[in-house]
Amino acid sequence: MNLLANPLANAMLPASAFTSAWLQQQNDSTTIPGGEAIASLFDPFGFGRAAFGYWRDSMERSVLYLDVMRERGNQYLEHMEQTKPSVLGFDTEVLIDGRTLPRPTNYELLRVLPHEGTEIDLQKRPFVVVDPRAGHGPGIGGFKPDSELGVALKAGHPCYFIGFLPFPEPGQTVEDVVESEVAFLRHVIELHPETTEKPMVVGNCQAGWQIMMAAALEPEVFGPILIAGAPLSYWAGEHGKAPMRYTGGMAGGSWITALTSDIGDGLFDGAWLVQNFERLNPANTYWKKQYHLYDNVDTEAGRYLDFERWWGGHVVLGGEEIQYIVDNLFVGNRLSTAQLVTHDGRRIDLRNVRSPVVVFCSRGDDITPPPQALGWIRDLYENEDDIIAHEQTIVYCQHDTTGHLGIFVSGSVSRKEHTEFTANMDYIDVLPPGLYETSISPAEKGEDAELFERDYLLEFMPRDFAELDRAVMHKPEDDRRFATVARISEINLGLYRLFMQPWIKAVMTPEAARFIRRMHPIRLGYKLLSDRNPLSVPLPVMAEAVRKNRHPVSQDNLFKALETMGSGQLVASLNAMRDLRDSSTEKMFMDVYGQPLLQAAVGLYGDAHVHRRRPGAEPEHRRFIEQRQAELREKIAQGSAHEAVMRSLIYVLGGAPATDERNFKRLRASRAELEPGIKLSDFKSLVRERFFILKLDREQALNSLPTLLAGSSNDDIDGYISHLEHVFAASGDLSEHAAERFVQIKALFDRARPRKPMENKPVASKSAAASNSAATAKSAAKPKAVAAKPRETQAVTPAAAAKEQSVVDEQPSAKEVSSKSATTNESANEAAAKPTSATGRKKTPPKR
Known part of the structure; x- marks a missing residue:
C-alpha cells in the first residue's frame, strides 16, 4: 500500500510524514523491486525498520482500542436503558x-x-x-x-x-x-x-x-x-489475605453505608460495591485488563465487550436492604x-x-x-x-x-x-x-x-x-477484635442517625440523587467514551481503515518485547503497592482493635465468649434426637435382605478412606435387582436410616444381619455377597481396614445360610447309637466353624454342596442331640460371629 496516497494515514503521521512513509516503502519489499536490499543499506541492523513497524502497529492498536472503548460505552448506555437488562445467554419466559x-x-x-x-x-x-x-x-x-x-x-x-x-x-x-x-x-x-x-x-x-x-x-x-x-x-480469614474483611473496621462501621443510602435518597448505588471489588486488584483494574485488550485487540474485542456488558451493568439496592446486610452479615x-x-x-x-x-x-x-x-x-x-x-x-x-x-x-x-x-x-x-x-x-x-x-x-x-x-x-484472638468493630459500628451508626441523618435527608431530593449516581466515576468512565462524546465521531471511520490495512508486528520485535517487559514491570509495581497497602491496613486494624482499653470501653475486655460463641442445641432438637434414637433402636432387627445389604455396604465403606461416584453408579444400576420400583427419595431414606442405625449401635446392628437375611437361600446369599463385591470393586481395591470389615460381613452372611432339616432315623443298635452320637457331637460344630471362615468363591460349587449335604444327612434326630453337643453348637455360633482373616485366623472387630 502507498501510504503517501492515503489521506487518513497521512493525518496520523507526525511532521516527518514523508520520511516515515519512505521508510515504510523500504520496509515493504513488494512495493519497490530490491526494496529490502536498499533498506538494508540504510539500516544494516534493522533497528529503524523494527522501530517503524512497532510505531505503526502501536498506532493501529491505539485506534482499534479506542474504538472498542467507544463500543463499550454505547453498549453500556443501551444496556442501562433497558427495562430488564440481563446478560443471560438463553431464551427465557417469565x-x-x-x-x-x-x-x-x-x-x-x-x-x-x-x-x-x-x-x-x-x-x-x-x-x-x-x-x-x-x-x-x-x-x-x-x-x-x-x-x-x-x-x-x-x-x-x-x-x-x-x-x-x-x-x-x-x-x-x-x-x-x-x-x-x-x-x-x-x-x-x-x-x-x-x-x-x-x-x-x-x-x-x-x-x-x-x-x-x-x-x-x-x-x-x-x-x-x-x-x-x-x-x-x-x-474468618488468613492473616495476609482477605483484605476485605477489614473494610468495616477501617471505615468505623456501617454508618458510611447509611450515609451513602441517604445521599441516594434511600437507594444504594451498586457502583460503589463494584468500585470496592476493583480496588482489591489495582493492577488488573487500572492496567492489566486494559493492556490485555490493547495487546490483543485483533482477537479480544468480542470477549472483552461481552464481559463488560455484565461488569458495567450496575444496579441499585434498597437502603434498608444494604444496611441489613452490612450490619448483620459483614460487620455483625x-x-x-x-x-x-x-x-x-x-x-x-x-x-x-x-x-x-x-x-x-x-x-x-x-x-x-x-x-x-x-x-x-x-x-x-x-x-x-x-x-x-x-x-x-x-x-x-x-x-x-x-x-x-x-x-x-x-x-x-x-x-x-x-x-x-x-x-x-x-x-x-x-x-x-x-x-x-x-x-x-x-x-x-x-x-x-x-x-x-x-x-x-x-x-x-x-x-x-x-x-x-x-x-x-x-484464630480466637481475632474474634474479640471483630466483635469490637461490631460494637463501635453500632455506636457510630447511632450517632450518625442522631446528628447527621436528619440534615442529609432534609436536603436530598430524588433529582439530586439521580444526578449523583450518574456522576459516579465508574459510570462516567463508560459514558465519556461513547457516541455521545463528539470527539469520538472519527473513531469508527479510522478503525475501519485500520482493519482493512492492518500491519501487526510479531512478538520477537525488539520494541514489542520492550513493551511487554514494561507492562510486566508496571503490573509488578502495582501489585507491590497493593501488598503494602493491604499489609499496612491489616496491621493498623489489628493494633487499633486489639487495644485492651478500646475493648474495655465497649464492654468486651475479659469476655471469654465475646460475640461469636457457638450456638447451643435447642431443647426441642435434643428431644427430637432422643425420639429418633428410640425409633431407630426398634428398627435394628426389622427389615429385609435389602436392608441387610445396605447396612453392610455402609459399614464397609464407612471404614474406607474415600469413595467415588462409581460405587453409586453400580449400586444405582443394581438397585432395581434388589428392590424393583424403589424411588430415589426412598433409596435416600433407606441409606440414611441404615447409617444412623450403625452409628447408634453398631454391634447390635451387625449381629442382626442374620435375622434380616432369614429365609434367604444359599443362592440368594451368594448373590448378595457377589453384589457387594461388585459395588466395592468399582473404585478399586478395598483398603486393609475395609477388607477386614468385608470379611466380617461375609461371616455374618454365612450364619444366615439355611440348613436342611434333620431326619428322624431308627436306631439300629445301642452301640451304633452311641457311636453315632459321639460322631455327631464332633461334627455338629464343624459346619459352624467352617461357616465363619470367609468363602474363597462367591458361588457354592457342586462338590462343596454335596459334601455339606452328606454332613447334614449323617446327623441324628433332635432327641438324640445331647446337652453337650448343644453347648458346643452355641460356642461355635459365637465363634462364627467373630471376623476371621483370609487364613482363617480369628480377629477381633476393628475399632473405629
Whole structure:
C-alpha cells in the first residue's frame, strides 16, 4: 500500500510524514523491486525498520482500542436503558413476577428455554440458578454456553433462573427477597409433579448466603444446594489475605453505608460495591485488563465487550436492604452463629438445613476465600459428630487458582467442577450425613469404562474438624477484635442517625440523587467514551481503515518485547503497592482493635465468649434426637435382605478412606435387582436410616444381619455377597481396614445360610447309637466353624454342596442331640460371629 496516497494515514503521521512513509516503502519489499536490499543499506541492523513497524502497529492498536472503548460505552448506555437488562445467554419466559407477590420484590422466576436440539427429561430433578445481586445486573450464571445453566441443560434437567430488576420495590427487605425465593421454589415443585426430587438450587456469591437463609427457614422446598464463592463467615480469614474483611473496621462501621443510602435518597448505588471489588486488584483494574485488550485487540474485542456488558451493568439496592446486610452479615457476622431472627420471631439457624450443601470455593479468591466460605461449619458445630446429629451432609471443594468470578464464570471451571457437581447430585443426595471433601481427577479408562460418563471422576473423602481447620485457620484472638468493630459500628451508626441523618435527608431530593449516581466515576468512565462524546465521531471511520490495512508486528520485535517487559514491570509495581497497602491496613486494624482499653470501653475486655460463641442445641432438637434414637433402636432387627445389604455396604465403606461416584453408579444400576420400583427419595431414606442405625449401635446392628437375611437361600446369599463385591470393586481395591470389615460381613452372611432339616432315623443298635452320637457331637460344630471362615468363591460349587449335604444327612434326630453337643453348637455360633482373616485366623472387630 502507498501510504503517501492515503489521506487518513497521512493525518496520523507526525511532521516527518514523508520520511516515515519512505521508510515504510523500504520496509515493504513488494512495493519497490530490491526494496529490502536498499533498506538494508540504510539500516544494516534493522533497528529503524523494527522501530517503524512497532510505531505503526502501536498506532493501529491505539485506534482499534479506542474504538472498542467507544463500543463499550454505547453498549453500556443501551444496556442501562433497558427495562430488564440481563446478560443471560438463553431464551427465557417469565413465570412469576415478584412485584405481584403479597410482599413485592424486584425478583422474578424465569423458565429457561433450551437451545434447539437440546432434549429435556421432565423426570429429572429441576435445576434452579439464583443470580447474585451485589452491584451487577443478572445473568452471570447463564452468561456462556459452558455455564452453570448450560451444564444443567446439556444434562437434560429442566432449568429455571431467579433474576432481578435494576431498581428495588419501595420498602423491600432482605426477608422479603428470601420469602420470594421460597415462593418461586414452591412453584417449581408444583410444575413437576412427575418427580419426587426437590429442585437443586445454585447460589453464586451473594445469592449463596441468601438461599441458605431461605433453606434454614423452609428446608422442605430445597433439594441439594450448591453455593459457589458465597461468604457465610465474615470474620474468618488468613492473616495476609482477605483484605476485605477489614473494610468495616477501617471505615468505623456501617454508618458510611447509611450515609451513602441517604445521599441516594434511600437507594444504594451498586457502583460503589463494584468500585470496592476493583480496588482489591489495582493492577488488573487500572492496567492489566486494559493492556490485555490493547495487546490483543485483533482477537479480544468480542470477549472483552461481552464481559463488560455484565461488569458495567450496575444496579441499585434498597437502603434498608444494604444496611441489613452490612450490619448483620459483614460487620455483625450473625448468620453463621444463628443470631438472626426474622420480623415474626423465627430464628435463622443454618443447622435446620436438611438438604446436602456443596460449598465450592477457591484459594485464589480474594473476595470469598475458603475461610469465609467454610468458617460457618466451625461456627455452628462442635465436631463432625454434631453435623451427623443434625442429619446434615456438607461437601466442600477447594479450587487452587481461579478467582472469585472464575468460580461461576470460567468455562473451564463449568466444564469440570460444575459438570461433576451437577451430574453427581443424586449421589451427593444419598451420601450419609457428615463432612466430606471432594477431589476431581481425570478419569482413567479401563475395565470400568462404562462407569465413566465424563472426562473426570468425583471422589468423596470423609473429613474431621482437624482437617477442616487447615482451610478455616480460625484464630480466637481475632474474634474479640471483630466483635469490637461490631460494637463501635453500632455506636457510630447511632450517632450518625442522631446528628447527621436528619440534615442529609432534609436536603436530598430524588433529582439530586439521580444526578449523583450518574456522576459516579465508574459510570462516567463508560459514558465519556461513547457516541455521545463528539470527539469520538472519527473513531469508527479510522478503525475501519485500520482493519482493512492492518500491519501487526510479531512478538520477537525488539520494541514489542520492550513493551511487554514494561507492562510486566508496571503490573509488578502495582501489585507491590497493593501488598503494602493491604499489609499496612491489616496491621493498623489489628493494633487499633486489639487495644485492651478500646475493648474495655465497649464492654468486651475479659469476655471469654465475646460475640461469636457457638450456638447451643435447642431443647426441642435434643428431644427430637432422643425420639429418633428410640425409633431407630426398634428398627435394628426389622427389615429385609435389602436392608441387610445396605447396612453392610455402609459399614464397609464407612471404614474406607474415600469413595467415588462409581460405587453409586453400580449400586444405582443394581438397585432395581434388589428392590424393583424403589424411588430415589426412598433409596435416600433407606441409606440414611441404615447409617444412623450403625452409628447408634453398631454391634447390635451387625449381629442382626442374620435375622434380616432369614429365609434367604444359599443362592440368594451368594448373590448378595457377589453384589457387594461388585459395588466395592468399582473404585478399586478395598483398603486393609475395609477388607477386614468385608470379611466380617461375609461371616455374618454365612450364619444366615439355611440348613436342611434333620431326619428322624431308627436306631439300629445301642452301640451304633452311641457311636453315632459321639460322631455327631464332633461334627455338629464343624459346619459352624467352617461357616465363619470367609468363602474363597462367591458361588457354592457342586462338590462343596454335596459334601455339606452328606454332613447334614449323617446327623441324628433332635432327641438324640445331647446337652453337650448343644453347648458346643452355641460356642461355635459365637465363634462364627467373630471376623476371621483370609487364613482363617480369628480377629477381633476393628475399632473405629
